[in-house]
Amino acid sequence: MTRDDLRVVAPALFSLRELALAPVSPATLRAFSQAVIGWIWLICVGAAAMVYVSVSVFTSPLGIGLVLALGGVWVAHWFAVAEAARLTAQTGVDVVAAPRRPNPRGGFWRTALSPLADGRSWAAIGYAAVSMVTSTIAFTLVIGFSAMGLAGLGAPLYLEHRNVPVHTMADVMSNVGPLPVAVLGLLLVWLTPVVAQASALAQVTLGRALLSQSAAERARAAQKAAEAARWQAETARREAEARARHMVHRAEHLTQTRTEAVSAADDDRRRIERDLHDGAQQRLVALGVELGVARRQAATDPQSAVAALDHAHAEVKETLAELRDLVRGIHPAVLADRGLDAALSALAARTPVPVEVVVGDPQALAACGPSAQAAAYFVVAEALTNTAKHAHASSATVEVTCERRFGWDTPARGLLRVVVTDDGVGGADASSGTGLDGLRARVAALDGTFDLVSPPDGGTRLTVEVPCVS
Amino acid sequence: MRIVIAEDSVLLLDGLTRLLEAEGHDVAGCSTADDLVAALASPATLPDLVITDVRMPPTHTDEGLRAAIHLRSVHRSLPVLVLSQYVEQRYARELFTTDPRGLGYVLKDRVADVEEFLDAVARVADGGTVIDPEVVAQILARTPRSGTERLTAREREVLTLMAEGRSNTAIADRLVVGLPAVEKHVTSILAKLDLPPDADDHRRVLAVLRWLDQTNDPNGAHR
Secondary structure, eight states: OOHHHHHHHOGGGTOHHHHHHGGGOHHHHHHHHHHHHHHHHHHHHHHHHHHHHHHHHHHGGGTHHHHHHHHHHHHHHHHHHHHHHHHHHHHSSOOOOOOOOOOOSSOHHHHHHGGGGOHHHHHHHHHHHHHHHHHHHHHHHHHHHHHHHHHHHTHHHHOOOOOOOOOSHHHHHHHHOHHHHHHHHHHHHHHHHHHHHHHHHHHHHHHHHHTSOOHHHHHHHHHHHHHHHHHHHHHHHHHHHHHHHHHHHHHHHHHHHHHHHHHHHHHHHHHHHHHHIIIIIHHHHHHHHHHHHHHHHHHHOHHHHHHHHHHHHHHHHHHHHHHHHHHHHHOOHHHHHHHHHHHHHHHHHHSSSOEEEEEOOHHHHHHSOHHHHHHHHHHHHHHHHHIIIIIOOSOEEEEEEEEEOOOTTOSOSEEEEEEEEEOSOOOOOOOTTSHHHHHHHHHHHTTOEEEEEOOTTSOEEEEEEEEEOO | OEEEEEOSOHHHHHHHHHHHHHTTOEEEEESSHHHHHHHTOOGGGOOSEEEEESSOTTTTSSHHHHHHHHHHHHSTTOOEEEEESSOOHHHHHHHTTSOOTTEEEEEGGGGGSHHHHHHHHHHHHTTOEEEOHHHHHHHHHTOOOTTGGGSOHHHHHHHHHHHTTOOHHHHHHHHTOOHHHHHHHHHHHHHHTTOOOOOOHHHHHHHHHHHHHHTTSTTOOOO
């Protein structure tokens, strides 16, 4: 019971002014309705409960009783909720039903039987039992006192002062006379509200005691909530930290691969420049010399001039072939025109070692982005060049597959996998400065993986996986 | 005469060899700058001319040029003709810091112009100076220095040919004018550029080049 309860539910017990105004106080009206409705409701619940308990007890040998008991306990909670709501509505102060105890983790039986161990439900059942008595008393007192009060007040209208032998209450009143009875009625008119308010207060107090959480429980719950919040905050902090760490890793990775990609592109440009300088340019200069010689000799030594022209002609053809190779090295036209499949077949056909090309679903392959396809092409080209040059292999295999992939951690929807194997001497090297190293940078820039297995006792297996965005 | 060629492109080495042999020269080839330096270690067997490419193994940067500079510092009067893939003023500057007598720097493409190339070979072997017109044109184009704008069109032509290392006679031939006319132009140019009148072609080339080169130095400092 709090001071607030006292002031709202039973103001007549709280101040003299309220006591004076008790018969017309709204608190009195509420207390009256509480007494009447509460009594009807609690009696109904009590009667239902008694029937229910009797059935449970009688059927317990059949095993049904246990189930009914569980149901009863479960219902008890909802009764507590409903009763708390009724008290709140009818008295004007908040009564909050205790929350159901959370199911403990454990085996089936432990979980199933846990409601039986919930003291709150048993308390609610106890409240229902006690309230049957208290509400009945309150109802009787309130109705009785108000009836007597009204009867007393009306005494002057129907009572005559007579001296009669006393047999009934009416005889007593007749002996006392209408005036004292009316005074008594007036007293009762004041006493009834006080009793009504007091009974409401008692009911609220009982409800608080048996339906609500105790202060200790509230404190424990608050502590638990605080702990849960702290735990949640801690978890969130850890997750945020993990995410931040992940982002930092990712940023570092991107920075590194971007640098490598730029330097790989630079290397490519240098290589192209070198190829042009050492190849086509030199050939053209030599061609110029050759033609110059032919011209000088044309008049004096036609035979030598023709020989020089033949030389120059051959030179032109070789220059063209070299330019064609160079252009293919920059970006193979067949890859753009006919797709990866055809480009790989062309590569295999140019390789002096027999190469078996196994290509997965051509449609899925065609759906991979041009960057991934170009990377795959150059990986195969470099690997086959190495195979032909260094591996002394008798055969090689190129396998290209494209997997669809759905993952939360990757924006890519496919994965292009290239596996190049040969049965050569092994010992291939992808350390910095080699052609394979440039490819590794290229693949890394596409977020791909590069795996070279080339033991010194023979065989080389290069596996490259490149995510394709499209 | 005896010529040693250092050139890593087998094709070009072959072409040059056949060209020069057809002209009646005795040609020896080597494919790296180190080979070249090794071949010319003994002063007793010096050839009449060395032709070297700038870019050669192992680093393919400026091995040939450094070999040429080295050879000139060891054998001061050894004629050296340097072939360069592209015009690089810095190379020319490094090469021409010393006596330009018997020194040439020409674009490789010039080789295809056989007569021009043979002329350069003959001039350098003869102790003359040859600087590629491209180099001179580049220097001239980037020269905002006061003085050149006071030159007439004809004088600019003469200046270009002077810078290429040509003698007055050669300039007269090239421009199809008489020798006295060329001499008049030269005197006028030297006067306008505040250069000492000098009969010596080599010293004249150096002076002209230095004069032109100063203006391209960002600091404007004399070198």
